[in-house]
Amino acid sequence: MYDVCKCLKCTWIGQREDPDIKFHLWGNCMGELEHVPLSVEEFRTIRSATMNIFQDNKDRRRFYESIIELKENDIVEFGLKLSQFRTQVNQETARMEQSSAVPRCPSCQSTQIRKIDVVERAGSIAFLGIFSGKINKSFKCKNCGYTW
Numbered sequence: 001m002y003d004v005c006k007c008l009k010c011t012w013i014g015q016r017e018d019p020d021i022k023f024h025l026w027g028n029c030m031g032e033l034e035h036v037p038l039s040v041e042e043f044r045t046i047r048s049a050t051m052n053i054f055q056d057n058k059d060r061r062r063f064y065e066s067i068i069e070l071k072e073n074d075i076v077e078f079g080l081k082l083s084q085f086r087t088q089v090n091q092e093t094a095r096m097e098q099s100s101a102v103p104r105c106p107s108c109q110s111t112q113i114r115k116i117d118v119v120e121r122a123g124s125i126a127f128l129g130i131f132s133g134k135i136n137k138s139f140k141c142k143n144c145g146y147t148w
């Protein structure tokens, strides 16, 4: 049974598999873990919605703490925020499902297409993540020869 907890030593906030796990078994931390009043579902929603917002973990943790505080002090406002996050996550999921649908040639609608060599275009594997939006659009149709 998962719950959400925070580490009193390194201030990590996340899920633990079992509330009987009392110490943060990550790296050499071994800090004491304390339950926080967020459900796992709430935490996952908030985490997914804010996945790309925070550059560093400190900011992310501060944000989680402010959300927990909000839940304790203003449950109505917390509910509003959470439903915003849910909408965001649903939109993102829909968008990703759409982009993973079978691609077709925009010219002749054929599914006989091939990806143009991604390594050649991006220069380096390390950049694939950054350019993936662009790379996904790099196809050539085997049927009519159209590229897009």
Ligand SMILES: [Zn+2]
Binding pocket: 007, 008, 009, 010, 011, 012, 024, 029, 030, 031
């Ligand atoms: Zn820790």
Ligand SMILES: [Zn+2]
Binding pocket: 105, 106, 107, 108, 109, 110, 141, 142, 143, 144, 145, 146
């Ligand atoms: Zn085509």
